[in-house]
Amino acid sequence: MLKRMLAFISALVVFLGVAFVMTGNRNQKTANSKKIPTVGILQLQTHPALDAIHRGVIAGLKEYGYVPGKTVKIDYQNAQGDQSNLKTMSQKFVNEDADEVVGIATPAAQSLVSAAGKTTPVILAGITDPAGSGLIKSDAHPGANVTGTSGESPLKSHLDLLRELVPGAKTVGIIYTTSDHGGEYNAKKFAKICKQEGVKYKMFTIANTNDMQTVAEKMASEVDAVYAPQDNGVASAMKTLVSVTNKAKVPVIPAVDTMVKAGGLATLSVDQYQLGKLSGEMAAKVLKGKSTSDYAIKVITKGKMTLNLSEAKKLGITFPASVLKEAKTKGVVYQ
Missing domain, CATH: 3.40.50.2300 (Response regulator)
Structure with a gap:
């Protein structure tokens, strides 16, 4: 009887040990998967100025250690000038739990803000008059989950x-x-x-x-x-x-x-690439934990x-x- 009880206890200890290890492995895998954030980039259409901003965003992220395909996943979507595409693509980012989204051109940014609600951080990339576009409260105090850059023409x-x-x-x-x-x-x-x-x-x-x-x-x-x-x-x-x-x-x-x-x-x-790069740097800081609500819009005019x-x-x-x-x-x- 005693032998049976000892055998049972030994089997139970082995089972609990295996279960603990497996749970630990699953938790470790989950933790590892969360280490690589996803950034959705939505661009209104293809043309040189917007393309330059896009390249700048990627460069800005890299400056802070977010390398596409290695330390960050980039989900890039181009609406090709179709407004209906903007809505679909914006919702895709939200449905797939992107950690952050970047809007290149005002219509793209507006679509992202609408889809993101008050949760997913939205980074504006070279948006003219973001307050007048209804994207933020003010340049100094954007509020909620939106910040980024604005390129004011001289x-x-x-x-x-x-x-x-x-x-x-x-x-x-x-x-x-x-x-x-x-x-x-x-x-x-x-x-x-x-x-x-x-x-x-x-x-x-x-x-x-x-x-x-x-x-x-x-x-x-x-x-x-x-x-x-x-x-x-x-x-x-x-x-x-x-x-x-x-x-x-x-x-x-x-x-x-x-x-x-x-x-x-x-x-x-205003240098469009540098404008995008600054947006990418701001996006990186938000990924690292900086709050968007009190992160002032950066305006370039020179x-x-x-x-x-x-x-x-x-x-x-x-x-x-x-x-x-x-x-x-x-x-x-x-x-």
Whole structure:
């Protein structure tokens, strides 16, 4: 009887030991799986400025040890300009329990904020006027689960540059996309500065990129120069815009360096890659435990001179020596 009892006790001890080890292994596996966070990145569409922000976000995460495929899983989604895709992709991140999501372009950020509710951290990547877009309470105190970066165009400097390069311009055309909050914000703010400076202007809008050809033709016949603000729709249709304005010998001063590369004349541009990199760094700090609610929005306004020499030649424009020097020493010159 005693032998049976001892045998039973021995078997029980062995069983409990095995169970403890197995439970420990399962817990260890769970712990290990949680060490690799998932970051969802949602981009409105493909074009050089947004692509540069995306590359910057990845670089910023790497700066703090989050290497894609090793120490962080990146779930990158591109809506290709389709608003319905934004909603589906945003919900996908939430359903799959992403630890954090990053929005590139205002519509993408708005969709993520709507899907995330008040739980999943949302990092804004270069969003114009985030408070005016309803994404945060204020730049200083975003509140809730949203923070990130904002790239404010140096609009007064853009107007000064336009007047310096096209001194004979009597009327400036300003074009933006009606569905792009950032584009509308910048366009109307630029128009206000024109009014304050006594510069005559005309506003033109497109509903989407398909409208650009027709609207650009009308605009080119009525103005002496064009201002293209930081606007996703206009940026995507930049080549169409320039093909029309070049025929009319009307220069385009855009807000972003990638738009200069696509045919614009010149700009003072906030570096989109650096903007994305700063967003990636902020995303990394949030992953490490920093609260979003009191993490102030970081705003970049300083621009670098970017020139397009071939475009200037087509239009018969000579860059002033001071402008050319600034671009060569501190900015970018496209041949």
